[in-house]
Amino acid sequence: MSPSKSVILVTGGSGLVGKAIEWVVENDSKYGKREGEEWIYLTSKDGNLIDPAQTKAIFEKYRPTHVIHLAAKVGGLFGNMAANLDYFRDNLLINDNVLHNAKEFGVKKVVSCLSTCIFPDKTTYPIDETMVHQGPPHDSNYGYSHSKRMVDVMNRAYNDQYGCNFTSVIPTNVFGPHDNFHLVNSHVIPGLIHKCYLAQQNGTPFIMAGTGRPLRQFIYSRDLAKLFIWTLREYQEITPLILSVPEEEEVSIKQVGDSIVTAMGYTGDYRFDTTKADGQYKKTASNKKLMSLNPDFEFTPFDVALNETVQWFKENVDTIRK
Numbered sequence: 001m002s003p004s005k006s007v008i009l010v011t012g013g014s015g016l017v018g019k020a021i022e023w024v025v026e027n028d029s030k031y032g033k034r035e036g037e038e039w040i041y042l043t044s045k046d047g048n049l050i051d052p053a054q055t056k057a058i059f060e061k062y063r064p065t066h067v068i069h070l071a072a073k074v075g076g077l078f079g080n081m082a083a084n085l086d087y088f089r090d091n092l093l094i095n096d097n098v099l100h101n102a103k104e105f106g107v108k109k110v111v112s113c114l115s116t117c118i119f120p121d122k123t124t125y126p127i128d129e130t131m132v133h134q135g136p137p138h139d140s141n142y143g144y145s146h147s148k149r150m151v152d153v154m155n156r157a158y159n160d161q162y163g164c165n166f167t168s169v170i171p172t173n174v175f176g177p178h179d180n181f182h183l184v185n186s187h188v189i190p191g192l193i194h195k196c197y198l199a200q201q202n203g204t205p206f207i208m209a210g211t212g213r214p215l216r217q218f219i220y221s222r223d224l225a226k227l228f229i230w231t232l233r234e235y236q237e238i239t240p241l242i243l244s245v246p247e248e249e250e251v252s253i254k255q256v257g258d259s260i261v262t263a264m265g266y267t268g269d270y271r272f273d274t275t276k277a278d279g280q281y282k283k284t285a286s287n288k289k290l291m292s293l294n295p296d297f298e299f300t301p302f303d304v305a306l307n308e309t310v311q312w313f314k315e316n317v318d319t320i321r322k
């Protein structure tokens, strides 16, 4: 980015990823705020991005030079299955409004957020950036997935037609402070942290569903935040970039449980209910493209990141999303 004044608008600034970007901007010496930068974090209270007029009013008010676009209708498996049309339309409208206004207001760069769950259901592993459109996504969340895939289509077309520098990143499973710790409608790590906390509070067993054998790539929200900022400043392509830990750093669900138990200091009964389904064994994504462009990036060790998340949960348990 140029050293002159930049106004960086973060949509979805109150969420898991937005809060992590705010933390890095305020606290990190390498990726943090630079001279001449003004960072603005939007929440849905600033305006509903589904609505064209409200979105335009936001761009008129802040006149951003750069946008990190995180805002999305996101939900768990059952929410998606019950309302694929809503996930499709709401996200399509949000993305269309944000990118259209970014073009109209001459925004120099937009980095939008996709997700590894949008990749084809039937594919080869590891997944890489070339595969986004190569087959239908999983049936459970096809609405969300197709709407996110369309961001890549729009980025390409905005570049072809108007020369816009709009790109996207594809994070794997994110965890960290400010996550949604709901027991049912949450991702695996925050849900398990909450479950273990309740087991500790109530003196009840901490039971994990399945065998614990499936493998996943988890990225710490603060690492992801640094990579978002790096992408905004350095990544030159329109095509998406996977933001993930290396393939070798996949962790098993059992490792997740063990680390939560340690971080929580839980000493009660901890076991696996192997009568419950495991889900897909692995969904490995390749971070080769990222590491070829940013070879010195260091990911926070999983246990350290998990411990920070658990301590944050314990300190904020009365006020967090749960």
Ligand code: NDP
Pocket: 011, 012, 013, 014, 015, 016, 017, 018, 042, 043, 044, 045, 047, 048, 049, 050, 069, 070, 071, 072, 073, 074, 094, 113, 114, 115, 116, 171, 172, 173, 174, 175, 179, 180, 187
């Ligand atoms: P959160 O659910 O934590 O936050 C969503 C954010 O979007 C909130 O700031 C919310 O505002 C805002 N928002 C939602 N709907 C609207 C709307 N109609 N108008 C304005 N703002 C809106 O999400 P995450 O931080 O987890 O996700 C950020 C991005 O990362 C998303 O695009 C998601 O698809 C993607 N992603 C997330 C992964 C994960 O594991 N969490 C994995 C891969 C990708 P408010 O708080 O005011 O409601």
